[in-house]
Amino acid sequence: MACRICNNDNLIKFLSLGQTPLANSFLEKEDLNKKEDTYPLEVGFCPNCKLVQLYYVVPPGMMFTNYLYVSSTSDTFKLHFSKMAEELSNLMKLDVNSLAVDIGSNDGVLLKGFQKFGVRTVGVEPATNIAEIAKKNGIDTINDFFNDSVTDQILSSKGHADVITANNVFAHTDAIKRIIYNVKRLLKDDGIFVIEVAYLVDMLQKMTFDIIYHEHLFYYSLAPLDYLFNQQGMQIFDVQRIPTHGGSLRVFVKKLESSKPVEKSVSEILGKEKEMGIHELRIYENFANRVYEAKEQLVKLIKGLKNQGKAIAGYGAPAKSTTLLNFCGLGRGFIDYIVDENNLKQGLYTPGTHIPITPPSMLDKRRPDYILILAWNFAEEILNKTKKYKDDGIKFIIPLPEPVTV
């Protein structure tokens, strides 16, 4: 297989998380007896452009037509996106004549923020059910992938864009070069393209390996992004580290025509990456060893509790929980049920492991002894919300970077 950025065909495989179902393929009750499709989850490193990437790419049509992730269900994300809209509106002095386009606009949570500043907005969202939610919320949304014809459609109906955003999109699609091509067509010459991607350095340091699943094809450091945008005739001019998804990069990109200065942040972060060895295979081999070790520890803890007859529930069924549960082999024999506030997920079963997902009130009806926090990036928010259970003697397990019981 060749690198998806530079075409180098000498990728080096460093981590295998086994055969797993798609992370968002939650099951209806009547599907439980049917055979589930699983795909290899293996990660490799390109020594040429430094991109970390999956070996096996699931066709996109399989993944995004009925997506269950709604940005606005998390207060943290709502706040994040409304702040982002405010910052970009101020930075670019946007007004009623400006146009903001969001690629992968989900339920319109970011565009809603732009609308507060009077900015005209268009969202592009491939998941049909989520695009419907956005439209109901009054966000003009095109239900499609961001492709050539969608770009033409926006150009002819709204004109060129001042700001194009793509949050957590660049990891999800193999079509990154075509996206950049269309962004260049759609963007004003002095407009900006802003992307957010989970940051590989944070994944390595915080052991958030559960963000590895088939929908995330790429795990970016700044170096391969810099390579990619140069290759495609654009330029990164600023970069920020932000806390979303356990640590992400917000990358600001401009056209070559734009006179915006390139900030120091770009060379600083590139320099730090080089210093920490992110361009060398060794750091990935060490990471893989830590991942296998973390699995061993968590499985040992959970098995030990089951042997003592303890009842364990899960908290949160984000996509990442599919990786953790399948990789660790933790199914219904270990975890009785998982509570999740997202009502689109309630009543469904986890992919591969078949654990029922229930409303949070289940914790009162079937009291567990332990609660495994699967949405562990929100551990603090969850612990605050569930204080009454902790006061009642229920223990919580935070699974990673190494399992901790509180």
Ligand SMILES: [Zn+2]
């Ligand atoms: Zn490469």
